[in-house]
Amino acid sequence: MNGNSKPSVLVSEISGNWGGIEAFIENEVAPLQDEFDVYCIAQNDDPAIRARLSIPDDHVLTVPERYGSLAYRRHMKVIYGRGFDIIHLNKNSLVKYLPLTLARKVSPRSRCILHSHNTSPSSKSPLASLHYLIRPFMVRRAHCLLACSQTAASYLFGSYAQDSTIVRNGVDVRRFAFDERKRLEVREAWHIPADATVLINVARLSDQKNQTRLVEMFDEYRTGDPAAFLLLVGEGERRQQIERTVARLGLEPYVKLTGRQRDIGAYYSAADLAVFPSLFEGLPVAFIEAQANGIPVLASDTVTKDADVFGSMCFESLSASDAVWADHIAALSVPGRALDEDARPRAAERMEQAGYDAKNASETLRRIYRRLLAS
Structure with a gap:
C-alpha cells in the first residue's frame, strides 16, 4: 500500500463509545502490528478512544461525516483507494452495507472480511428488516466470514453461517x-x-x-x-x-x-x-x-x-x-x-x-490473515 514491507490491514470501526468491537480491535487486532501494518477507521476524533488504542494516532483514520452522505462516500473512497491488502469489517448488522460495497468497488484487490459481533438487529425500527433482505447479496461479496459465536454467525450470515470461522472474543x-x-x-x-x-x-x-x-x-x-x-x-x-x-x-x-x-x-x-x-x-x-x-x-x-x-x-x-x-x-x-x-x-x-485469552484469539486471527493473503 505505501511501500511498507508489512501487509496492510484496515479494520473498522471505532465508535464514540467503547464496546465489544472496540475491545476486539484493541485486544486482538492491535497486537498483530508486529507483522501487519494496521489502520483503523473511527467515527469521530474522540481523544478518549485514541488513548485506549495502541494503534499509532496517524493510523487512526477519522470519518466523521453522516453515514451514507455524499461526503461520507467520498471520504471512504479516498481511504479505500490506498489499496489495503485486507479490509476487516466488524458489523452488528448489514443495514449499513456501504463499507463493504465501496470496498469491493474501489479496491477490488483487497481481501474483505465480514465479522459478526451481534445476534439480532440493534434497532427495532422497520429499517432493521433491511438486514435480512440484503443479507444473501452482501455476504457473498466478502472473501472471509468470521463471528464471535455460532449464534452471531447465523444472524449475520444466514445460510452461509456454515462457511464462517468462530474467533472468540478474548481478553487479557x-x-x-x-x-x-x-x-x-x-x-x-x-x-x-x-x-x-x-x-x-x-x-x-x-x-x-x-x-x-x-x-x-x-x-x-x-x-x-x-x-x-x-x-x-x-x-x-x-x-x-x-x-x-x-x-x-x-x-x-x-x-x-x-x-x-x-x-x-x-x-x-x-x-x-x-x-x-x-x-x-x-x-x-x-x-x-x-x-x-x-x-x-x-x-x-x-x-x-x-x-x-x-x-x-x-x-x-x-x-x-x-x-x-x-x-x-x-x-x-x-x-x-x-x-x-x-x-x-x-x-x-x-x-x-479455556482458550479465551486474547493472545490465543490474536494468533487465530494472524493465521486467518495469512491465509487470505496467500489465496
Missing part, C-alpha cells in the same frame, strides 16, 4: 483476575462500605444493554438489602435517561455511574455479582471479563449460551418481573462474596485454559 485474562486490594480501593473511592453487596454492569449505556430496567430491578432488590450498591461502568447515549430513573427512584447515593474506566478488572473485583439484562448480545467481552474475575453472572435469557464458558452463568427471562429478578439477584449475591477466598482467584487461570 490476567488483567481481570480477582484482586482483594483493588476491591477495597474501588469501594473506598466510591464510598461503599466493605461489607455492602455490590452489583455491577459493564457496558455501553444504551437501549440494547437495558440499564434503565436494571436500575428498576435494583430498586426492587434493595427492599431486602437496603445497603446495596450498583456500579454502572461505561458511557453512552442513554446516560441522561438512566440518571433520571435513578433520581426518580431516589437511588442517587446507591447507584454509581462511573463513566469509562481503564482498570475494569478492579471494578469487577469490587463487586459481588454482575448483572446483564441485555435485550440481545453476540458474545460480549464483558461476559468473558466477568468470568475471568470469578464473579457470578446473571444475564437475560436472550444472551447466547456460548457466553457461559464454565457452565456456571445464570439466566433469567426479560418477561419476568423485577421482583423475580430481585429474588434471583439475592440468591446469587451472597455466594458471590463467599467466592472471594475460593474460586475467584483461580478464575483467570481457568479462563486462559
Whole structure:
C-alpha cells in the first residue's frame, strides 16, 4: 500500500463509545502490528478512544461525516483507494452495507472480511428488516466470514453461517483476575462500605444493554438489602435517561455511574455479582471479563449460551418481573462474596485454559490473515 514491507490491514470501526468491537480491535487486532501494518477507521476524533488504542494516532483514520452522505462516500473512497491488502469489517448488522460495497468497488484487490459481533438487529425500527433482505447479496461479496459465536454467525450470515470461522472474543485474562486490594480501593473511592453487596454492569449505556430496567430491578432488590450498591461502568447515549430513573427512584447515593474506566478488572473485583439484562448480545467481552474475575453472572435469557464458558452463568427471562429478578439477584449475591477466598482467584487461570485469552484469539486471527493473503 505505501511501500511498507508489512501487509496492510484496515479494520473498522471505532465508535464514540467503547464496546465489544472496540475491545476486539484493541485486544486482538492491535497486537498483530508486529507483522501487519494496521489502520483503523473511527467515527469521530474522540481523544478518549485514541488513548485506549495502541494503534499509532496517524493510523487512526477519522470519518466523521453522516453515514451514507455524499461526503461520507467520498471520504471512504479516498481511504479505500490506498489499496489495503485486507479490509476487516466488524458489523452488528448489514443495514449499513456501504463499507463493504465501496470496498469491493474501489479496491477490488483487497481481501474483505465480514465479522459478526451481534445476534439480532440493534434497532427495532422497520429499517432493521433491511438486514435480512440484503443479507444473501452482501455476504457473498466478502472473501472471509468470521463471528464471535455460532449464534452471531447465523444472524449475520444466514445460510452461509456454515462457511464462517468462530474467533472468540478474548481478553487479557490476567488483567481481570480477582484482586482483594483493588476491591477495597474501588469501594473506598466510591464510598461503599466493605461489607455492602455490590452489583455491577459493564457496558455501553444504551437501549440494547437495558440499564434503565436494571436500575428498576435494583430498586426492587434493595427492599431486602437496603445497603446495596450498583456500579454502572461505561458511557453512552442513554446516560441522561438512566440518571433520571435513578433520581426518580431516589437511588442517587446507591447507584454509581462511573463513566469509562481503564482498570475494569478492579471494578469487577469490587463487586459481588454482575448483572446483564441485555435485550440481545453476540458474545460480549464483558461476559468473558466477568468470568475471568470469578464473579457470578446473571444475564437475560436472550444472551447466547456460548457466553457461559464454565457452565456456571445464570439466566433469567426479560418477561419476568423485577421482583423475580430481585429474588434471583439475592440468591446469587451472597455466594458471590463467599467466592472471594475460593474460586475467584483461580478464575483467570481457568479462563486462559479455556482458550479465551486474547493472545490465543490474536494468533487465530494472524493465521486467518495469512491465509487470505496467500489465496
